[in-house]
Amino acid sequence: xxxxxxxxxxxxxxxxxxxxxxxxxxxxxxxxxxxxxxxxxxxxxxxxxxxxxxxxxxxxxxxxxxxxxxxxxxxxxxxxxxxxxxxxxxxxxxxxxxxxxxxxxxxxxxxxxxxxxxxxxxxxxxxxxxxxx
Amino acid sequence: xxxxxxxxxxxxxxxxxxxxxxxxxxxxxxxxxxxxxxxxxxxxxxxxxxxxxxxxxxxxxxxxxxxxxxxxxxxxxxxxxxxxxxxxxxxxxxxxxxxxxxxxxxxxxxxxxxxxxxxxxxxxxxxxxxxxxxxxxxxxxxxxxxxxxxxxxxxxxxxxxxxxxxxxxxxxxxxxxxxxxxxxxxxxxxxxxxxxxxxxxxxxxxxxxxxxxxxxxxxxxxxxxxxxxxxxxxxxxxxxxxxxxxxxxxxxxxxxxxxxxxxxxxxxxxxxxxxxxxxxxxxxxxxxxxxxxxxxxxxxxxxxx
Numbered sequence: 065x066x067x068x069x070x071x072x073x074x075x076x077x078x079x080x081x082x083x084x085x086x087x088x089x090x091x092x093x094x095x096x097x098x099x100x101x102x103x104x105x106x107x108x109x110x111x112x113x114x115x116x117x118x119x120x121x122x123x124x125x126x127x128x129x130x131x132x133x134x135x136x137x138x139x140x141x142x143x144x145x146x147x148x149x150x151x152x153x154x155x156x157x158x159x160x161x162x163x164x165x166x167x168x169x170x171x172x173x174x175x176x177x178x179x180x181x182x183x184x185x186x187x188x189x190x191x192x193x194x195x196x197x
Numbered sequence: 198x199x200x201x202x203x204x205x206x207x208x209x210x211x212x213x214x215x216x217x218x219x220x221x222x223x224x225x226x227x228x229x230x231x232x233x234x235x236x237x238x239x240x241x242x243x244x245x246x247x248x249x250x251x252x253x254x255x256x257x258x259x260x261x262x263x264x265x266x267x268x269x270x271x272x273x274x275x276x277x278x279x280x281x282x283x284x285x286x287x288x289x290x291x292x293x294x295x296x297x298x299x300x301x302x303x304x305x306x307x308x309x310x311x312x313x314x315x316x317x318x319x320x321x322x323x324x325x326x327x328x329x330x331x332x333x334x335x336x337x338x339x340x341x342x343x344x345x346x347x348x349x350x351x352x353x354x355x356x357x358x359x360x361x362x363x364x365x366x367x368x369x370x371x372x373x374x375x376x377x378x379x380x381x382x383x384x385x386x387x388x389x390x391x392x393x394x395x396x397x398x399x400x401x402x403x404x405x406x407x408x409x410x411x412x413x414x415x416x417x418x419x420x421x422x423x424x425x426x427x428x429x430x431x432x433x434x435x436x437x438x439x440x441x442x443x444x445x446x447x448x449x450x451x452x453x454x455x456x457x458x459x460x461x462x463x464x465x466x467x468x469x470x471x472x473x474x475x476x477x478x479x480x481x482x483x484x485x486x487x488x489x490x491x492x493x494x495x496x497x498x499x500x501x502x
Contacts, residue, residue: 067288100290101294118308148210
């Protein structure tokens with residue numbers, strides 16, 4: 065498994081103030097060879113999209129624990145397209161009930177993760193999506 | 198490619214995208230592909246300021262605050278932040294952005310993090326070309342931040358107009374600075390976190406070191422400024438010093454000299470990378486050769502394109 069040379073933005077949109085999960089994922093991605101940029105807490109979808117484009121990332125991983133994941137994914141995707149970053153792959157992770165998966169996929173997410181998954185599996189799935197590039 | 202209208206450093210979505218992609222291309226380009234189409238700088242060039250110093254000294258925090266202030270005053274700024282890559286996975290956490298979020302939301306700011314990858318001097322590959330590619334977009338200023346690891350200070354000196362060296366309020370650092378001789382490259386020295394205990398002492402030690410050291414630049418005494426981003430103290434003084442040094446540069450360095458210095462770094466960087474590629478092609482048997490023959494073999498290999 066190798067994410068060597070891939071650039072990934074880990075971002076925390078919305079108001080929840082807990083980023084242990086985001087940081088753990090960031091470290092795991094780094095250890096898989098990726099260059100990881102982390103935004104810090106409480107960023108707007110517009111800001112995240114701008115950073116994603118400036119940093120020319122291959123993927124954005126949103127970490128959301130607030131429950132507003134569907135709206136935040138939709139907004140982030142809209143801003144990514146407006147910033148000419150519509151080709152950047154969007155992943156979302158956090159406390160996400162399974163029944164929201166369809167809505168998230170429709171909103172533009174390509175991968176959905178929750179706390180019950182093993183980190184290796186998360187990294188492997190991101191790798192699979194990004195390897196297609 | 199430069200945008201069609203006069204670039205003023207305020208980028209629309211597509212210019213942002215374009216510059217971002219160009220930086221990615223250059224950051225991973227081989228020496229050969231850079232040589233095929235080297236980016237060229239345009240006049241008038243951006244003022245370049247480099248920030249360097251040991252990890253954790255507060256470079257990103259200071260750069261973030263300073264860029265925020267300058268952008269608010271109408272200056273367009275391109276920021277290039279270089280972070281080290283993990284020697285194990287080659288991956289990296291590029292964390293400078295977290296400390297610059299106020300600044301990097303401003304439309305007059307373009308901010309980019311890059312990994313030092315396998316660069317030997319703490320910079321990133323093709324950094325001279327990346328700076329040129331940024332300059333094309335007409336920023337008033339380009340700010341480069343790099344981790345201070347020995348050679349980095351000298352590299353940054355070659356590429357920017359003004360070098361700001363950050364030191365922390367701990368005496369151990371002053372001794373380190375004297376040992377490594379890194380103080381000598383600084384045009385301005387900042388004692389960061391100056392609200393902390395020990396900062397005045399550190400400033401004193403550094404100021405006397407500067408005073409008693411050999412004066413390197415005519416008519417320029419390196420100022421030692423205590424800055425606390427936390428309280429805002431010292432930021433005005435730092436901006437005044439940056440302005441004063443810009444004036445000094447205008448009076449004492451010709452554009453031709455600056456161009457020559459940068460060209461020297463650029464060609465040296467390319468040759469060194471070519472040398473690394475060349476060394477990687479040697480077989481274990483080659484190392485059995487007597488040193489003069491091994492040396493000759495490497496030189497011969499270098500000459501072949």
